[in-house]
Amino acid sequence: MAGKPKLHYSNGRGRMESIRWLLATAGVEFEEQFIEKKEDLEKLRNDGYLLFQQVPMVEIDGMKMVQTRAIGSYIAAKYNLYGKDLKERAWIDMYVEGTTDLMVMIMYHPFEPADTKEKNLALIIERATTRYFPVYEKALKDHGQDYLVGNKLSWADIHLLEAILMVEEFKPDILSAFPLLQAFKGRTSNIPTIKKFLQPGSQRKPPTDEKEAVATVKKRYNI
Numbered sequence: 001m002a003g004k005p006k007l008h009y010s011n012g013r014g015r016m017e018s019i020r021w022l023l024a025t026a027g028v029e030f031e032e033q034f035i036e037k038k039e040d041l042e043k044l045r046n047d048g049y050l051l052f053q054q055v056p057m058v059e060i061d062g063m064k065m066v067q068t069r070a071i072g073s074y075i076a077a078k079y080n081l082y083g084k085d086l087k088e089r090a091w092i093d094m095y096v097e098g099t100t101d102l103m104v105m106i107m108y109h110p111f112e113p114a115d116t117k118e119k120n121l122a123l124i125i126e127r128a129t130t131r132y133f134p135v136y137e138k139a140l141k142d143h144g145q146d147y148l149v150g151n152k153l154s155w156a157d158i159h160l161l162e163a164i165l166m167v168e169e170f171k172p173d174i175l176s177a178f179p180l181l182q183a184f185k186g187r188t189s190n191i192p193t194i195k196k197f198l199q200p201g202s203q204r205k206p207p208t209d210e211k212e213a214v215a216t217v218k219k220r221y222n223i
Ligand SMILES: N[C@@H](CCC(=O)N[C@@H](CS)C(=O)NCC(=O)O)C(=O)O
Pocket: 014, 015, 053, 054, 055, 056, 066, 067, 068, 069
């Protein structure tokens, strides 16, 4: 039997957090090898483990997978979180990519210069409430089902819950105008594997501390 997937990344959210969410939701145990200093990344590169010299990298099923999107697709397909046919998969992809665009804005927020930080935060809130969350509220309303695609939990739902919780860290009442998303959040947070992942002590990472994030990146890339 194949061993546990091994995740190579820093001990923070970044691009790996959604992979942690997927594995945890699928009930898959995983190991983590944290990249703490420049030499750790160099070693992976020198060993020829990083196809494009970048992380995230996940050792899974005998592969050393890179590219967040490819890793996510593989795990979603493997654990039946990727729809039942091509059309459902297409919808899941559209939702995941949309949500990722919002998450990327949040991921870069700690690195925003002080003088534009407030404006950037306002833009994140604005995009969440006027561009992304209305799409999901409408989807749930239109089909009246519990999950975004195919009446079954998928990668799109897991990704959306992660994004909702991220935006709530900035604005706790962000869902006030989205009743169906509030119910969705309650429902999905109570899926046993997700509930467990949301408990303290899980492999879920805390919000990015701004000073720490900048220092970590500087140390890792020697800049
Ligand atoms: N498209 C890649 C981008 C990966 C990426 O930019 N990784 C960063 C860390 S978050 C990295 O390894 N940077 C070092 C480099 O590019 O040399 C993905 O989605 O996985």
